[in-house]
Amino acid sequence: MAASHPETLDQLTFGQTARVVAVDGVDAISARLMEMGLFEGEVVESLGAAPLGDPIEFLVCGYRLSLRKNEARRVRIAGHE
Amino acid sequence: MSEPLTIALIGNPNTGKSTLFNALSGSRALTGNYPGVTVEKKIGRTQFEGRQVDVVDLPGTYSLAPRSIDEMVAVNVLLGRQADVNRPDVVVCIVDASNIERNLYLVSQVLDLRLPVVVVLNMCDVAAERGIQIYESMLSCRLGLPVVRTEAHRQRGIDDVRKAVLSAAAGSASATAKPPEPGSSGLKIFPEAFRQECQALSAKLTEFGRTETPEYLLERMLLDVGGWLETHAETPRQAELTDWLHQARARLAEQGCPVPAVEARSRYAWVRKVLDGVLVKPTTRPVTFSDKLDRVLTHHIAGMAVFVVLMLIVFQAIYRGAEPVKDLFTAGQQWVAGLVGGLLPPGPLNSLLVDGVVGGVGSVLVFLPQIVVLFLFIALLEDCGYMARAAFLMDRLMTRVGLSGKSFVPLMSSFACAVPGIMATRVIENRRDRFTTILVAPLMSCSARQPVYWLMIAAFFPATYYVGGWVGLRELTMFGMTSLGALVAIPVAWLLKQTFFRGETPPFVMELPGYKWPSPRLVLNRVYDRARAFVVRAGTLIFATNILVWGAGYFPGDHTQTDALQVVVDQAQEELAVEKEARLNLETRQQELAALLKSATTEQQTLELKTESTDVAGRLSELDQKLESLSGETALKVADLNRQRSELLENSLLGRLGHAIEPVVAPLGWDWRIGVGVLASFPAREVIIGTLGTIYSMGGDEEGLPTALQAARRPDGRPVYSIPVALSIMVFFALCAQCSSTLMVIHRETNDWRWALFTFAYMTILAYLGAFLTYQGTRGWL
Numbered sequence: 001m002a003a004s005h006p007e008t009l010d011q012l013t014f015g016q017t018a019r020v021v022a023v024d025g026v027d028a029i030s031a032r033l034m035e036m037g038l039f040e041g042e043v044v045e046s047l048g049a050a051p052l053g054d055p056i057e058f059l060v061c062g063y064r065l066s067l068r069k070n071e072a073r074r075v076r077i078a079g080h081e
Numbered sequence: 082m083s084e085p086l087t088i089a090l091i092g093n094p095n096t097g098k099s100t101l102f103n104a105l106s107g108s109r110a111l112t113g114n115y116p117g118v119t120v121e122k123k124i125g126r127t128q129f130e131g132r133q134v135d136v137v138d139l140p141g142t143y144s145l146a147p148r149s150i151d152e153m154v155a156v157n158v159l160l161g162r163q164a165d166v167n168r169p170d171v172v173v174c175i176v177d178a179s180n181i182e183r184n185l186y187l188v189s190q191v192l193d194l195r196l197p198v199v200v201v202l203n204m205c206d207v208a209a210e211r212g213i214q215i216y217e218s219m220l221s222c223r224l225g226l227p228v229v230r231t232e233a234h235r236q237r238g239i240d241d242v243r244k245a246v247l248s249a250a251a252g253s254a255s256a257t258a259k260p261p262e263p264g265s266s267g268l269k270i271f272p273e274a275f276r277q278e279c280q281a282l283s284a285k286l287t288e289f290g291r292t293e294t295p296e297y298l299l300e301r302m303l304l305d306v307g308g309w310l311e312t313h314a315e316t317p318r319q320a321e322l323t324d325w326l327h328q329a330r331a332r333l334a335e336q337g338c339p340v341p342a343v344e345a346r347s348r349y350a351w352v353r354k355v356l357d358g359v360l361v362k363p364t365t366r367p368v369t370f371s372d373k374l375d376r377v378l379t380h381h382i383a384g385m386a387v388f389v390v391l392m393l394i395v396f397q398a399i400y401r402g403a404e405p406v407k408d409l410f411t412a413g414q415q416w417v418a419g420l421v422g423g424l425l426p427p428g429p430l431n432s433l434l435v436d437g438v439v440g441g442v443g444s445v446l447v448f449l450p451q452i453v454v455l456f457l458f459i460a461l462l463e464d465c466g467y468m469a470r471a472a473f474l475m476d477r478l479m480t481r482v483g484l485s486g487k488s489f490v491p492l493m494s495s496f497a498c499a500v501p502g503i504m505a506t507r508v509i510e511n512r513r514d515r516f517t518t519i520l521v522a523p524l525m526s527c528s529a530r531q532p533v534y535w536l537m538i539a540a541f542f543p544a545t546y547y548v549g550g551w552v553g554l555r556e557l558t559m560f561g562m563t564s565l566g567a568l569v570a571i572p573v574a575w576l577l578k579q580t581f582f583r584g585e586t587p588p589f590v591m592e593l594p595g596y597k598w599p600s601p602r603l604v605l606n607r608v609y610d611r612a613r614a615f616v617v618r619a620g621t622l623i624f625a626t627n628i629l630v631w632g633a634g635y636f637p638g639d640h641t642q643t644d645a646l647q648v649v650v651d652q653a654q655e656e657l658a659v660e661k662e663a664r665l666n667l668e669t670r671q672q673e674l675a676a677l678l679k680s681a682t683t684e685q686q687t688l689e690l691k692t693e694s695t696d697v698a699g700r701l702s703e704l705d706q707k708l709e710s711l712s713g714e715t716a717l718k719v720a721d722l723n724r725q726r727s728e729l730l731e732n733s734l735l736g737r738l739g740h741a742i743e744p745v746v747a748p749l750g751w752d753w754r755i756g757v758g759v760l761a762s763f764p765a766r767e768v769i770i771g772t773l774g775t776i777y778s779m780g781g782d783e784e785g786l787p788t789a790l791q792a793a794r795r796p797d798g799r800p801v802y803s804i805p806v807a808l809s810i811m812v813f814f815a816l817c818a819q820c821s822s823t824l825m826v827i828h829r830e831t832n833d834w835r836w837a838l839f840t841f842a843y844m845t846i847l848a849y850l851g852a853f854l855t856y857q858g859t860r861g862w863l
Contacts, residue, residue: 022342023342026306026340026341027306027307027585028148028305028307028308028588029585029588029590030341031146031304031305031306031341031344031345032143032144032588032590033588033590034341034342034344034345035143035144035146035186035344035345036143036183036590036592037182037183037186037345037349039342039345039346039349040342040346048379050379050473050474050476050477051379051380051381051382051384051385051474052474052476052477052478053477054476054477054480055473055476055477055486055589055591057379057473057593059366061180061182061183062179062180062182062211062213062362062366063179063180063183063592063593063594064375064592064593064594065590065591065592065593066469066473066476066589066590066591066592066593067588067589067590068476068480068588068589070586071588071589071590
């Protein structure tokens with residue numbers, strides 16, 4: 001099950017936290033994600049999705065950030081205790 | 082005397098930057114566009130302790146990493162490279178205390194610009210609510226910068242900001258002071274390997290013939306892969322530079338500093354070091370009121386319900402709420418027109434003033450209520466934090482047409498009126514999304530199209546009902562016409578995204594800020610700003626267009642006969658009114674007499690009353706005859722006047738143009754009269770009704786217009802109008818850009834005439850094709 005071992009941020013179950021491993025890509029979008037606090041070592045919590053399933057809301061650095069699944073897919077994560 | 086100071090205000094979005102700007106500059110700001118870009122230039126002139134200060138408000142941003150010419154503006158202003166703004170003496174960096182880590186990221190970039198910085202710590206109350214504590218004197222020490230605590234929305238701490246700015250300016254002005262090192266406490270932001278590459282790049286650029294590049298721009302060239310500075314390096318040897326940057330980035334990756342990750346890694350590491358011991362926050366984030374509210378407002382069912390209700394309220398407010406004020410303006414306009422018209426004898430000057438000038442001013446003012454109402458709501462929703470949720474909820478829907486959730490509110494508003502809708506697109510920070518939204522907004526069926534639909538429907542569509550009276554043909558047609566534009570907008574938006582605004586989908590990386598009470602001052606300021614911008618920048622051109630179209634409909638032509646006839650008609654109508662009043666008086670007397678007669682007690686009284694009654698009846702019948710002939714004469718004169726007007730219009734420049742384009746509009750089923758109506762309605766769609774009234778010699782009688790249209794015949798005796806023609810006119814008006822105000826606003830908002838022209842061209846072509854297909858497709862069987 002993808003949900004039990006999420007590899008990217010879009011797969012993270014709502015209410016769960018994970019640690020960022022890396023952000024793929026070198027373009028503006030990846031740079032933007034990193035600027036917003038999504039870089040290696042950071043802890044992220046998935047808060048839930050919008051009514052139509054996309055975008056998803058996350059808690060990063062103590063604030064709420066909304067990302068589309070397409071963008072969240074660039075963020076590789078690992079389980080977090 | 083000390084020199085005037087320039088200070089630049091920068092900060093993340095949702096930090097209270099606008100509130101601080103208003104508090105510092107006393108809300109008297111000059112707004113405009115920076116040349117060649119769509120970034121709003123906002124400068125407030127004020128005095129700090131008697132010294133003149135210009136406060137430059139920069140757009141809210143999370144990062145100073147320019148990817149486009151628009152994003153380059155802030156960097157250029159800060160570096161003193163923006164031609165029309167003085168180099169800032171001090172940069173005021175506003176920081177959200179409840180979110181200090183991410184906010185200090187921007188501060189670290191500003192520090193790299195080597196300018197005196199004052200850090201303003203705002204929203205400490207929100208931070209306290211979340212259990213976050215910041216020791217600001219320690220922070221000031223770590224950063225080597227003055228740190229001022231404010232509560233901008235309560236006007237607290239503003240004086241301290243002024244003092245800090247003045248002393249920072251004084252400090253940097255003293256001859257010995259060198260620009261501070263980034264993090265003068267000795268905390269270097271970037272690793273050694275990266276700094277060496279920066280130096281190498283500097284040498285390379287000198288070799289390539291570029292003089293003196295500020296250090297920050299060197300950093301950006303290395304960090305922003307495909308960014309503005311890499312692609313616009315102002316060197317003739319661009320290709321070589323790109324190659325070199327490619328190699329430099331490879332070298333950095335080998336040394337464990339991959340671009341762009343090295344920036345976030347280094348800057349956030351620096352932020353952590355700065356904040357170590359300065360920031361105390363609870364290990365688990367407490368659930369605040371804002372979080373609880375969000376559980377409802379972003380809920381799958383409750384959130385959508387609240388959203389739909391809110392949008393309905395906003396829409397109704399623009400559509401209905403602004404209506405009484407609009408009517409008031411129209412009434413005021415008629416009053417002024419009557420006043421001006423009464424002062425001057427009929428003639429060109431009278432017509433210019435009444436129809437051209439007063440009409441022109443009116444056509445500008447008529448938009449104000451809608452703009453004010455919409456921006457009142459937008460400012461409220463934005464300031465309280467809901468706007469980001471609206472975009473969050475609607476994003477999925479809007480991505481299907483290639484736009485983002487942020488386009489929803491501007492497009493929805495355009496159903497009431499495209500002018501405020503287009504002005505509302507400023508919330509969309511991505512240029513391609515914003516321009517696409519601007520270009521399709523005029524397709525939404527605005528309220529000015531409805532009079533045209535109603536006229537055609539009333540004249541040519543029977544009030545037939547289907548499904549047991551639930552569905553009416555007229556309502557169905559109206560619904561179809563209202564939806565048409567939005568349906569067409571979907572492929573248009575898609576096409577625009579495939580052609581002019583091609584590029585990778587912009588990220589939807591959006592902060593959902595905490596909710597707060599909107600600040601009335603800020604909201605009113607925003608509304609005033611928008612209204613003023615519209616009147617000053619778009620209004621003058623809308624006015625000019627009105628005068629032009631008035632002139633085309635008035636000249637050439639000898640109006641002396643018509644003007645003389647107008648005087649006669651005015652007199653006749655006055656006379657008619659006098660006689661009508663006399664008749665009314667007599668009638669009243671007759672009723673009185675009848676009543677008195679009933680209660681008469683003596684013979685004598687009865688006799689007297691009867692005599693008077695007979696007399697009154699006689700005078701009444703006399704008057705009735707006179708009235709009949711008089712109103713007959715007047716009607717003839719009015720008809721004559723209307724006919725003359727119609728002829729004058731036919732022979733005017735506009736009329737001749739109408740005749741000239743007849744072959745072009747014939748395939749749409751139109752005659753030259755409709756052509757003239759369409760030409761004359763360039764300033765605003767609803768003008769076609771008045772023009773058709775004049776052409777069909779109806780004067781201002783709009784109620785009789787449907788009948789006149791039904792009766793209209795071509796020279797060969799065939800009726801001009803039929804259901805296919807009416808449909809073709811409606812489809813044309815649904816899709817055309819006959820609204821100079823919209824085009825002026827597009828020009829203002831895109832800062833480029835070509836987009837206004839493009840919109841006019843593509844919509845006119847669409848409208849023509851739509852009308853052509855409608856007429857040719859339906860005339861066989863309708």
